[in-house]
Amino acid sequence: MAGCIFCKIASGEVSAKIVHQNDHVVVFRDLNPQAPVHVLVIPKKHIENLSSSEETDLSMMREIFSAILKVTKDEKLSADGFRVVANDGKNGGQTVNHLHFHVLGGRPMSWPPG
Ligand code: AMP
Numbered sequence: 001m002a003g004c005i006f007c008k009i010a011s012g013e014v015s016a017k018i019v020h021q022n023d024h025v026v027v028f029r030d031l032n033p034q035a036p037v038h039v040l041v042i043p044k045k046h047i048e049n050l051s052s053s054e055e056t057d058l059s060m061m062r063e064i065f066s067a068i069l070k071v072t073k074d075e076k077l078s079a080d081g082f083r084v085v086a087n088d089g090k091n092g093g094q095t096v097n098h099l100h101f102h103v104l105g106g107r108p109m110s111w112p113p114g
Helices: 005-011 055-074
Strands: 018-021 025-029 037-043 082-085 101-105
Touching (some): 005 025, 005 037, 018 055, 037 055, 055 101
Antiparallel strands (some): 018 025, 025 037, 037 101
């Protein structure tokens, strides 16, 4: 989608520290990390957020969760645990309108979030 920064990362037009990608998803390091490990998992297809996703996107969700499991293993997060977050819309605090899952790890997390 024109003007979408994550579409530009997915297409290679904007550079990012990519740690994994395939035909469906890209995983890259967050520009402003909130934990020792902070990566974003995105579909290459532009979907605004979970609220905008449809039944037909479920196979893509499978790819996303497969990538999340891969990166948590690659980054050695599985033993101590990690957090996966998808901010959705205004109340969810979403700032980039291209579906993404934050994967955070490498330190203990507190709850509830702000
Ligand atoms: P959210 O607030 O859930 O929409 O998260 C958007 C995330 O994207 C934030 O954590 C930003 O730091 C991150 N971000 C924005 N632009 C870039 C970029 N060009 N490369 C990597 N991460 C980015």
